[in-house]
Amino acid sequence: MMPYFKFDYFGVDFGLVIAFIIGIGFGFALERGGFGNARILAAQFYFYNMRVLKVMFTAIVTAMLGLFYFSWLGWLDLSLVYVGNTYILPQVLGGFILGMGFVIGGYCPGTSVVSASTGRIDGMVYLLGIFFGIFVFGEMFPLLEGFYLSTDMGKVTLPEFFGLSYGMIVFLVVVMALAAFAAAEWGEKVLAKKNGRGIE
Amino acid sequence: MVHGEKNLEPKPYSNPYVVGVGLGLVLLAAFLIMGRGLGASGAISTIVSVGVEKVAPVHATQNNFYKEYLGDGTTNPLKDWLIFEVIGVVVGGFLSGSLAHRIKRTTEKGPNVSVRTRLIYAFTGGIIMGFGAKLARGCTSGLALTGGALLSVGGWAFMFAVFGGGYAVAYFVRRQWL
Known part of the structure; x- marks a missing residue:
């Protein structure tokens, strides 16, 4: 029965070996996608290269369908897969701030690690910035704690929130992703014709 | 820097949908094997918290944010799932970049x-x-x-x-x- 770790197929120490191997796959995929390069990532926000959207939504849909399928087969106890609580206001504001940092600095935490490991100086400097930003957050935490803990909605998922079945939400997410891919392909073509360029 | 020869041109990045499926399968593997997903910033938070504790131990233990990452003291906070995962990200990124001749010291x-x-x-x-x-x-x-x-x-x-x-x-x- 999956997830294996939760059913004690192995211990914490072997879990760290798994972490390392999964990390290799994660870093490999990010680099393959061009996400070690800030110009590719930033291009998403000027609409001339929609790789970020394409890779992210494809990954989400793939993992989501896998989870749905394995739990439907009865091989996976989905309730044992960790989902954090939703704290809606701090998460929306935090996301907005993070998005600003993304386009100003050119990376997110995971991609800056890949960028640094493939020699990019800007990725290394960005990574230092993240350390400092987290330190600033930590030092300000006593002031922020009230807001940080506010609007706790518990472990709420989209099926519960909209009162629809798990399968229906999965279907709607797939439809939305396909529509986003079609729009992204169309948008890239239109802009490439208009500007006569594109970063690939 | 790593590859001096001129014939080792950097290869173009892979098809984004293929990469997306690959990334999705890595994420799915984490769910199925470990019962948890991927992360990155959490590893940095642990390192920052340990750093603050080394410099100012009392200050760190009075702060609920650092305390969460430092744990209860029974295990070393650096022996953490996300830290090992991020070390893997460094290796995986370097591996992929090397195979495609994309390792370059640049900005x-x-x-x-x-x-x-x-x-x-x-x-x-x-x-x-x-x-x-x-x-x-x-x-x-x-x-x-x-x-x-x-x-x-x-x-x-x-x-x-x-x-x-x-x-x-x-x-x-x-x-x-x-």
């Missing part, structure tokens, strides 16, 4: 901006990102990817907010990229 930037300016932007963006990620309880990998696949309301709201924040300031920093 990625648009043509109209100096390296110095780009690095100031990078550092500033990193600070903002670190702060935002902690306020939101995760970053693009831990919240948007992982929470997205698990259909978490917070994960999806966060993801749309990230795109919102990015598009909101993109115009003002366009000189850096275009």
